[in-house]
Structure formats: C-alpha cells, structure tokens
Amino acid sequence: MREMFPLVQLTADVVILTVREERLEVLLVRRGKPPFEGMLAIPGGYMEPGENLWQTAVRELREETALDGMVQHLELVGIYTDPGRDPRGQIASGAWVAMVPDPPVAKAGGDAAATQWLPIEEALEGPLAFDHKRILQDAVEKARRMLDQSTSAIAFCQEEFTISELRRVYETVWGVKLDPGNFHRKVTRIEGFVERTGGATTRDGGRPAGLYRAGARKWLPSSIPRPEVSA
C-alpha cells in the first residue's frame, strides 16, 4: 500500500533565556547557510536515531551553553508543524524553553562565534528565521507564566544565590518591582523552595546576604503574587 501520510523530520528548537543586568535575554545564532542565511534563529537541531525529542533538546542546550549536568528547567512550549514552515521540506519542530544562570558560559567550540545574547525586545524587533519569532513569543510567555507557579526562577540563578538575586529574576522577567522584605519572607517560608547553605556573601553590596540553593520542590503550593503592570 502506498503511503498517504506525510513523512517529516523532527527538530528541537531551544529558546535559551537568561537574566543579565536587569534584562531578559535570549541566545540566538546567526545562520551560516541557507535557508535564511545570515538571519538570526533559535538554536536547534535534528532528532537523531535512537533519541526522543526531549533528548535532542537537552543535547542542543548542552552544545550551546556548556551547562553540564544541571539541566533543570527545560519546558515544552509547543509543536510547530505548519506545512511550508521550512523551505527544505516537511520539518516539524518541538520548541522548548530553557532558563540558564547569569554569566551564561558561551560555548567555546563550534559555531559559537555566531551565537549572541540579545534582550528580548531587540530580538523581537527584527525578523527571525522560519517561524521563530512566533516561537520566541510563545516561549517568553510560557516562562513568565511559569514563574509564579513553579520554582523555575531559581534556574536563572547560580547554584548558590541570595534572596535578592532571586527577587531580581522575578522583577526582570515580569517587569515589576517587588518589596524586598515581603519577598524574602514569602520565599523562605515556602517549604522546599530554597535551602540555606550556611554561607553568606556581600557581592550585592551592603550587609552580607545569606546564601541559598534550590530546594526539592518543583511546583509551588501557593503562587507568588504577580503585580499588575501599571500603565
């Protein structure tokens, strides 16, 4: 019997986000070959034999960022399957969003020269390859929405972090200001959210701040209140 249904190849695209200097930034790559040669795109790659698509996403994330074991927050955004979305043929893409710590170690090898961090607003100004603008929009919305109900904000921080560094993640991603005192109480009271390491640091200036690491919890029992964006 002849095959009636399309055969497609699968790719995983990974929207890699970080928080730097009070800005939400995304890692993009400049394409070195057609199609869309010279344009910015979300890093991604084909699913290889023996892999599932999540493993492809993990592999891509590692190739781009040199993050070793610590793939914590890699969340599915959607699946993009419009016919004609890729001029090379029938290519369907699963999109993930990853949240990585501040000084995001740009990978040394490969086409690292072609990768760059861009603030979200800038990235969304110009055109992107394929349907990647839409994917980026969806990914950012997903990330924003996840912050208040999961512990994913921690993924933006170093392994050891202070409460105010965590607060700045929320402030940056949501574009709001949060009360430092109230935030401190809220976060430290939710069991399993953050754990004291015992250490302290003055890297943020002022009085030494306690250091924390991620707790065991993935989903918050009560959500972190997200203020309305005024004006």
Next chain:
Amino acid sequence: MREMFPLVQLTADVVILTVREERLEVLLVRRGKPPFEGMLAIPGGYMEPGENLWQTAVRELREETALDGMVQHLELVGIYTDPGRDPRGQIASGAWVAMVPDPPVAKAGGDAAATQWLPIEEALEGPLAFDHKRILQDAVEKARRMLDQSTSAIAFCQEEFTISELRRVYETVWGVKLDPGNFHRKVTRIEGFVERTGGATTRDGGRPAGLYRAGARKWLPSSIPRPEVSA
C-alpha cells in the same frame, strides 16, 4: 547526500474528558486492528497533507464527538517521540487534552460502536495501547492544573450553565467539596469569567438558578483556590 536523520509520521492523540454524574470520564476507543488489537486506546489519527498537527487534533475531536464549531479548550499536553513507542515504525505523537460538555454526544457514524466513556480511575487500571497510559496521566494532570488558572472549567459545561454546575466541575475534577456561597461570589466577581444570560432554570432543583455563558477571559487574574485533598 544520504539522509541521516529519521523520517517519522505524526499523529495527534486527543484525550477527550468530560464530567458526568460527579465523575471525570475519558473517551477511549477499542482498537479493531493490530497493533494492540482489541485494546483500549486514546483516539487519534495521522496528520494529513496540508494540515498542521493542531488541525489534526481538531479534526479528530470533531470526528469522535460531533462537536461542531465550539472547539474551545484543546490544550497541548506533550509530544511523545520515544523510538519504538509504535511497533509500526517511527511514529511521533502530539497529545492534546479536550474538555467537552456533559451529555457528550457520541458520534453516530464510523467506528462509534467501538468508543466508550470510562471513569478515569477505571481507564488507568487496565492496560492501554502504546504509551497511552502515560499520555492519559499527563493529560489529566494538565487538566487539573489548568482549572485554577484558566477558565477552562467552562468547557465542561453546556453553552448555558448555572454557577453550581460550574462548581460541580471543579469539585469533580479536583475531588474536593467547595462552599457554594463562596464559590458563587468568587466566580461572578472575576470580570470576564462568566456572563449572565438573563435566563434561569430549576433543572438542578431548588430555587431557580441564574444562567450564565462563558465570558471573554481565557486566563484568570487570580487563581481559584484549590483545597488540599485531605486523606
């Protein structure tokens, strides 16, 4: 150049849920041919030429339920791509969860005879074809999680519904009891959640209840508090 990357076919599987007589039920089909002949499975089908996978899911939903235009809540659950998940070959599946109103019109034509509604607990007791048990678990968790942050509960109701019918959706899906008075206030005060139609009904017994329809809002500004399930 020879192709190194797997070619796959895409299917959309749709977990169709409804609330009936205080139970959360799922629509399953008994397979009429190998593989897994005779076993229960989540309805689904191949993506056809010219379609994207979301359209495939919509089509499947319509074929199974005879719901016409009103495809409101069809949410992506995940993408299932393990090699070997389907003995016929490389078949990747996007899974969606759909929430449909109570008397769920079983489609007359086609293989409708093979479809059946099962309470979630029963459906998860026995084996299901492929990796459909996992998909069903993921879909139910997704639906539970969505209730408190979106207006998706309305999708379980008729076009016109009473507040207590809506309350029973929450109670059933979450497996809790909610205070009728408090729930009524909460829901009617959130702007854009429900809209009065002006009518009333006594179909639930007792004093006539006002009729409502869905408002314009998709996501709730503040979540509907979800009580802990007490042993």
Next chain:
DNA sequence: TCAAAAGTGTTCAATTTACACCCATGG
C-alpha cells in the same frame, strides 16, 4: 408544608501590603 438548592450577610482568621526600622558590611 417540606425539602432542596440559590444566593446574600456576617464574622473571624489568614494573608498581603506598605513601610518603618535596625543590622552588618565596604568604602
């Protein structure tokens, strides 16, 4: 008249918010 469900009022507890204030460091 009774039962059942709708919807409102009322009270108390819990949570959130705003902001004052002291603490511990670097410069």
Next chain:
DNA sequence: CCATGGGTGTAAATTGAACACTTTTGA
C-alpha cells in the same frame, strides 16, 4: 561615619473560610 542592601517588626487593608440565613421553586 556614611551609603547600601539585608532582613525583621508591625499595623492596616484585603482576602478567604465558615456558616447562618433568607429566597424561590417542585413535590
């Protein structure tokens, strides 16, 4: 000593939970 952020105290405001109570129907 001063500036800077860390963290706690506290009171007001808001929200949620519990439940009594009135309303309006069908039986």
